[in-house]
Amino acid sequence: MASVTFDEVTKVYPNGYVGIRDLSLDIADGELLVLVGPSGCGKSTALRMAAGLEEITGGELRIGDRVVNHLPPKDRDIAMVFQNYALYPHMSVRQNIGFALKLARVPKDELNQRVDEAARLLQLEPWLDSKPGQLSGGQRQRVAMGRAIVRDPAVFLMDEPLSNLDAKLRVQMRTEISNLQQSLATTTIYVTHDQVEAMTMGHRVAVLKDGRLQQVAPPEVLYAEPDNTFVAAFTGSPSMNLVEGTLQRGPDGGHSIELGAQRLELPPELVASRPGLAAYAGKPVIVGIRAEALDDAGVERLDAGPVGTVTGIVERREALGAEILVHVEIEARPVVTDDVRDLAAKSDESVVAKLEQQAAVGRATLVARFDPHSRVRGGEQVTLSVRTDQLQFFDVDSGLAVRGSG
Amino acid sequence: MTATTSTTPSSPSGNAAQPSAPRRTRRGLYGVLSAVPTGVLWFLVALWSLPTMGMLVSSFREERAVKRTGWWTVVTDPQLTLDNYRAVFSTQGTDAPDLWQHFWNSVAITVPATIIPIAFAAFAAYAFAWMEFPGRRTLFVVVVGLLVVPLQLSLVPLLQLYTGGAHLTVFGETLTLFPDLDLNGTPTAVWLTHIAFGLPLAIFLLHNYFAALPKDLIEAARIDGADHLTIFWRMVLPLSVPALAAFAIFQFLWVWNDYLVAVTFVGGARDNAPLTVRLASLSGGRGQDWHLLTAAAFVSIALPLAVFFSLQRYFVRGLLAGSVKG
The missing domain is CATH 3.40.50.300 (P-loop containing nucleotide triphosphate hydrolases)
Structure with a gap:
C-alpha cells in the first residue's frame, strides 16, 4: 500500500x-x-x-x-x-x-x-x-x-x-x-x-x-x-453544449445572456457565486449548457429551479425510452475551438465541417435531454426551458472556466 | 441428376429448390475445377520423387539386374537384395567403401555446425532485438551484410588460416591473431567454417522472429521481475521453437549436403572425409558400379529425411496462439 x-x-x-x-x-x-x-x-x-x-x-x-x-x-x-x-x-x-x-x-x-x-x-x-x-x-x-x-x-x-x-x-x-x-x-x-x-x-x-x-x-x-471547454466537451454523453453569447448587465443590476436575438436572465445567486463573471459584462462569453438543463417547455419540469426559455428548430430526435435526446438548432454562434474540433474529428470529420458551416451563419445545435412525454417532431419549432442556475461560463480566448474574481 | 432434382416439386420449398438447380451444376463444375490444383500438385510430387524412388529401388536390386533393365521392372519381376548395402558398409579391401565411418564423419561435422551457430545466434539475435546499446543498428547491419561474403572467395584465406594461423607484423613486432592450430584435414576445420558462414543468416532469421514477438509480453515479464537472461530462457526461446527448428533444419541440410567446404579442408584426408566427399570419390573410382552408388547415395540421404520428418511439425504449429488478442 x-x-x-x-x-x-x-x-x-x-x-x-x-x-x-x-x-x-x-x-x-x-x-x-x-x-x-x-x-x-x-x-x-x-x-x-x-x-x-x-x-x-x-x-x-x-x-x-x-x-x-x-x-x-x-x-x-x-x-x-x-x-x-x-x-x-x-x-x-x-x-x-x-x-x-x-x-x-x-x-x-x-x-x-x-x-x-x-x-x-x-x-x-x-x-x-x-x-x-x-x-x-x-x-x-x-x-x-x-x-x-x-x-x-x-x-x-x-x-x-x-x-x-x-x-x-x-x-x-x-x-x-x-x-x-x-x-x-x-x-x-x-x-x-x-x-x-x-x-x-x-x-x-x-x-x-x-x-x-x-x-x-x-x-x-x-x-x-x-x-475548461476541453473537459466540458470531453466528459458526459452527450457532451456539454457550448455556444457563444454576450453577457449583458441590465439597468437594475441583473445580468442576462444574449444568444443571438434571444435572452436568458441569469439568477443573481449564479452571478454572485462567480465573481469573475461581472468583468465580462458587454463582452462575449462561452456558455456551457448540459443536455439535462434543457427540456421541452411544453412539458412540466420535474426539477425546480430558475428557468429561462430559448426557441429553436428540432433537427433530430433520438428516442431512448427513458429519455429523448433532441437536437435543436438555435440562433447563436457555436464554439469552434481547437479542442472542440479535435474531439469532434475523433468521431467524424463531417461533424467538424457542419460545425464550421453553422459557425459561419451563426446557428448552433444544442443537444437536449427531453422528458419522454415530449411530443416534438423533427422540423418543428420548439421552445426549450433552460435551467439557468446550471449554466457554466468559459472565457472565449483561453477556454478556461469563469469562476473566481477575474 | 441435376435435371431430376430441378423438376421434382416434392419438397415443400419447391420455389427455393428451382433456383438452386443451376447453382448445383455450378457447384459440380466448381468441384471438378477445385480438384485441378490438387491434381497438379500430386502430379508434381510424383514427378519430383520419381528419381529418388528409382534410386531407392535400384539400391535393392542385383548388380546384373541394375545394369540390364530399368528399375521399374521390379513391378513385374520383384527380386530384391541387401547385397549392395552390405557392400557399401564393408571394411574389407584397400579401397573398401566403408560408409559407416564416413557417415559418422558427416555426423561429427554436422552436429556442431548446426548446434553451435544456433546457440550463438540466439543470444546475439536477442540482444539485437530487445537490448538497448549504442551502435545496435549499425552492428546489426554489419552482421547481416556479412551474408554477401562469397564462400568461394574465402576458401584459400581460410586454408592458410588453418595451416599457418594469422600473424600481423607491426613495427617489427609480430602479433599472432590466430594461432597455427594445424586444422587442415580435420573435421574441426569444416565445422568451424560452416559455423562462421551460418551465423549471419542465423542471427538475421532469429532476430526477425524475436523482434516480432509481442512487446507487451516482454514488458509484462520485466514487470514480473524477469531480467534479460530470464526473458531469453523462459519467454523468447520457448516461443521461438518454430524459428529455431526451421533454421536447424536448413543448416543441417546445408552442412550435411555440403561438398565444397568439405573437399577443400578434408579432401586430402580420406579417413576424415564426410559422406559427400566419399560418395564423389566412389563415383569417380567406381563409376560403373551403379548398384553400389545408389545404395551409398541412399545412405547419405537417410538421415536428412529422418531429421526433416521429425522436426517438420514445428513448421505447422503456431505457438503464439492465444497470447495477445489480435
Missing part, C-alpha cells in the same frame, strides 16, 4: 516530441485514479513511466516515500495489466499467475497457496491448468488481473484493460475490477480513453490533453464544474 506522486514529471522523446509536460498528481493510498483523454494525449506514457517501462526525463516520481525515477520495474512494487493482457502463451494459467512469485523465489507451498487464492477470488479455479489460448476474452482478462493481484503490490497500473472486450462483458468487468480494487484497497492508476469508464470507475479522474493535465477531480465535480 502506498501513495503515488507525480511531481512535475516530464517526458521528452529523443526527437524532441513532448509526451508529458509537468504532470503533477497526488494519488492517495487506496485510491483509484483514472487517467483519461483522447488517443495521443500521453495517458499511457504517464502510466508506463510509473511502471518503469518509459524513462522519466524530468521531475520526480515517488511511490510511497521512495523516488523511483531510476528503479527498474521489478523494484517498484507495482503490477501492471496490459490492454491485450500479454499472457505468456506457453504457460498454463497457474504458471502465468505464479510467474512473478516464482522469479521472486517464493517457497513452493506459499506460491501455490497464493495462486489458488487469487484464482478463487477471480473464479478461475476450473481453468488453472489451461493455456491462455483455450480461454475466452473475459477469462484472459481475469488471468491478467490474477497475475497482478497475486503479487500483492503497492500499486496496480492498468492500461485500458477492458478495451478488447465486447460491450456487455466490459460493463461486467468494470464492476468486477471496481469491487476488487475496493476490497483489496490497493492504489490503482487506470488508463482509459472511454469517458464513461472513467466517470463510473474513478474515485478521481484526471483528464489529459496533449501531455498536459487539464483537470483532476471526482467524477461528479468534473461533470458539473469543468475547468
Whole structure:
C-alpha cells in the first residue's frame, strides 16, 4: 500500500516530441485514479513511466516515500495489466499467475497457496491448468488481473484493460475490477480513453490533453464544474453544449445572456457565486449548457429551479425510452475551438465541417435531454426551458472556466 | 441428376429448390475445377520423387539386374537384395567403401555446425532485438551484410588460416591473431567454417522472429521481475521453437549436403572425409558400379529425411496462439 506522486514529471522523446509536460498528481493510498483523454494525449506514457517501462526525463516520481525515477520495474512494487493482457502463451494459467512469485523465489507451498487464492477470488479455479489460448476474452482478462493481484503490490497500473472486450462483458468487468480494487484497497492508476469508464470507475479522474493535465477531480465535480471547454466537451454523453453569447448587465443590476436575438436572465445567486463573471459584462462569453438543463417547455419540469426559455428548430430526435435526446438548432454562434474540433474529428470529420458551416451563419445545435412525454417532431419549432442556475461560463480566448474574481 | 432434382416439386420449398438447380451444376463444375490444383500438385510430387524412388529401388536390386533393365521392372519381376548395402558398409579391401565411418564423419561435422551457430545466434539475435546499446543498428547491419561474403572467395584465406594461423607484423613486432592450430584435414576445420558462414543468416532469421514477438509480453515479464537472461530462457526461446527448428533444419541440410567446404579442408584426408566427399570419390573410382552408388547415395540421404520428418511439425504449429488478442 502506498501513495503515488507525480511531481512535475516530464517526458521528452529523443526527437524532441513532448509526451508529458509537468504532470503533477497526488494519488492517495487506496485510491483509484483514472487517467483519461483522447488517443495521443500521453495517458499511457504517464502510466508506463510509473511502471518503469518509459524513462522519466524530468521531475520526480515517488511511490510511497521512495523516488523511483531510476528503479527498474521489478523494484517498484507495482503490477501492471496490459490492454491485450500479454499472457505468456506457453504457460498454463497457474504458471502465468505464479510467474512473478516464482522469479521472486517464493517457497513452493506459499506460491501455490497464493495462486489458488487469487484464482478463487477471480473464479478461475476450473481453468488453472489451461493455456491462455483455450480461454475466452473475459477469462484472459481475469488471468491478467490474477497475475497482478497475486503479487500483492503497492500499486496496480492498468492500461485500458477492458478495451478488447465486447460491450456487455466490459460493463461486467468494470464492476468486477471496481469491487476488487475496493476490497483489496490497493492504489490503482487506470488508463482509459472511454469517458464513461472513467466517470463510473474513478474515485478521481484526471483528464489529459496533449501531455498536459487539464483537470483532476471526482467524477461528479468534473461533470458539473469543468475547468475548461476541453473537459466540458470531453466528459458526459452527450457532451456539454457550448455556444457563444454576450453577457449583458441590465439597468437594475441583473445580468442576462444574449444568444443571438434571444435572452436568458441569469439568477443573481449564479452571478454572485462567480465573481469573475461581472468583468465580462458587454463582452462575449462561452456558455456551457448540459443536455439535462434543457427540456421541452411544453412539458412540466420535474426539477425546480430558475428557468429561462430559448426557441429553436428540432433537427433530430433520438428516442431512448427513458429519455429523448433532441437536437435543436438555435440562433447563436457555436464554439469552434481547437479542442472542440479535435474531439469532434475523433468521431467524424463531417461533424467538424457542419460545425464550421453553422459557425459561419451563426446557428448552433444544442443537444437536449427531453422528458419522454415530449411530443416534438423533427422540423418543428420548439421552445426549450433552460435551467439557468446550471449554466457554466468559459472565457472565449483561453477556454478556461469563469469562476473566481477575474 | 441435376435435371431430376430441378423438376421434382416434392419438397415443400419447391420455389427455393428451382433456383438452386443451376447453382448445383455450378457447384459440380466448381468441384471438378477445385480438384485441378490438387491434381497438379500430386502430379508434381510424383514427378519430383520419381528419381529418388528409382534410386531407392535400384539400391535393392542385383548388380546384373541394375545394369540390364530399368528399375521399374521390379513391378513385374520383384527380386530384391541387401547385397549392395552390405557392400557399401564393408571394411574389407584397400579401397573398401566403408560408409559407416564416413557417415559418422558427416555426423561429427554436422552436429556442431548446426548446434553451435544456433546457440550463438540466439543470444546475439536477442540482444539485437530487445537490448538497448549504442551502435545496435549499425552492428546489426554489419552482421547481416556479412551474408554477401562469397564462400568461394574465402576458401584459400581460410586454408592458410588453418595451416599457418594469422600473424600481423607491426613495427617489427609480430602479433599472432590466430594461432597455427594445424586444422587442415580435420573435421574441426569444416565445422568451424560452416559455423562462421551460418551465423549471419542465423542471427538475421532469429532476430526477425524475436523482434516480432509481442512487446507487451516482454514488458509484462520485466514487470514480473524477469531480467534479460530470464526473458531469453523462459519467454523468447520457448516461443521461438518454430524459428529455431526451421533454421536447424536448413543448416543441417546445408552442412550435411555440403561438398565444397568439405573437399577443400578434408579432401586430402580420406579417413576424415564426410559422406559427400566419399560418395564423389566412389563415383569417380567406381563409376560403373551403379548398384553400389545408389545404395551409398541412399545412405547419405537417410538421415536428412529422418531429421526433416521429425522436426517438420514445428513448421505447422503456431505457438503464439492465444497470447495477445489480435
